[in-house]
Amino acid sequence: MTELNWNQKVNRMKPIYVLLSGLTLATLAGGCASSGVKNPSGVNVTEMRPDERGFVAGTGVESQDIVAVTDKMARGLLGLEPIATAKTPPYIVLEPVVNETRFPINKDIFLTRMQTQLASKSGGRMRFLARDRLAALLKERDAKRAGQFTTDTDPNIQEFKGADYLLTGKLQSLTTKTGAGTSDYVLYTFQLIDARTSVIVWAGDHEIKKQGLEDAAYR
């Protein structure tokens, strides 16, 4: 058997080198690929419309939900017959929304937006009473009555208006969480109640369902 010199051995082994080098590079590249980070420098501040879904999202109550719900409710109220045909604009008081969901929220945000929508679009057909400012209003009136502040009218006359209607709402939710993800259904209901008779003269609702699944690293 003829003994092979080094170059002959290398030539015979060439396919092995090629294969080995290829495998090595492919594996190394594959290993490092897992450490790639999307947007390593962050993302610039992006101005978005409040009614569009952003790229940072959960399954809870978000701005687009508030906009959708309050727009729908405001439209419903504006078309309401007792308000549209009332000879004098009715006075409405906003009552705090009841939150029965699993999401802690600023409950007043719904009614605040509905109030501004209704006030701006109703053309004066509805008027709202600032009961949430009652403490400050009473303090002001008492100071006028005590002569601490000036007034053009008799401060002893009761001029705070009574409400014709109460506008209130409730948020309820149903949640499911399994290995397939988290699903949250939220039902928003609002009512306009006649303050004299307790009759519910209008009710509207809106439903939103969202689902999501966390990365396996967090499960």
Place this chain on the structure above:
Amino acid sequence: MRRAIFPLILGLAAFWLAGCATERTVPLKLTGDPIVDGENAITNGPARDRVLWEYRTALAAMRRGQFDLAKRHLDDAIARISSVYGKDAAARKSRGTFSAEAKKTFLGEPYERVMAWYLRAILYWRDGEPDNARACFRSGQLADSDTENKAWASDYVLLDYLDGYVTEKLGGDGADAIKRASRAAQQWKPPTFRTNANVLVFIDYGSGPAKFATGSYAEQLRFRPQPSHSRNALARAAGTTGKAVPYDDLLFQATTRGGRVMDHVLANKAVFKSATDTFGNVALITGAALTTHRETEVAGLATMGAGLIGKIFSSAANPAADIRAWDNLPQFLSFVALELPPGSQTLTVDFLDDAGRILGGQSRVVTFDVPAGGRDKVIYVSDKSTTPQSQ
């Protein structure tokens, strides 16, 4: 060519190791003050640990009566843990074979996430927003759902009990919630709702579970108890005493969830590490044997090279479990509802050992004003709270 092959392989390996090396982080200078250190870590520490430090700092702030600070940190942490759906670069990286699990953004194990919701609920209730507190209790209970085999899912006694308590306070029916709480109770059944109680005392004590990693490559996450003498508590005010029994035990909660999805990922990483190590050993030995014969000398060198690569891959694979932990958590959670007259009051909380003896020097004193008009006064006391304290 023979001279070139080893430098080539080693050069590639070095290049790869350098590319995948752990990022450099400047170590945080700790002062020993949990709030100063926490604020510093939140601002200057790695972004992936931000939620962890927010948890720790918030709890430390609550124990000092700095509730606004606690609120700020908990709100930020909860906003983060509530919006982790979909693609997450850090999480994807942590699942990679060559990255540690601790590369992911820390959100905490379920018992840690539950505690973020629980503490935020206390703060909402304290601010006169019981329905938002109830929302937090519900989200907390949800964070404990989806356990392996569905055993011990959503089984925090206080979360259901307080959900029902708020519902009753708001004029609803909390009967279902107290039934769930009673079913989940191990040793201590919660009492019936005292809706006329106007002072609600949240008490926690003991030291929460510590995390450690076990397994051949530290790929298995485990929990162990931390030493603590507090096993029970009594709350006294204006001649009234309430038993602050341990309704919930965080060690029990941490250890009864079963495996995580991530445990399977780590197990696969461990298999890869083990397999490449074995391959490396076999290839090195076989290659060495082949090099002893002139005809197979080159094949032997190539085999040794492959073995070396296997060893490098094995050493670079990182199946280590993430043992970052919210390390100032209590072990036991309790709640006492008292009915006290309006005006200035002093609450003393005594902590008891296993034998029911009061632990000397551990009692905590809180002074507060009970509001007139039926609004609830919410007090938070821990065996690690500063004392005396005004709330």
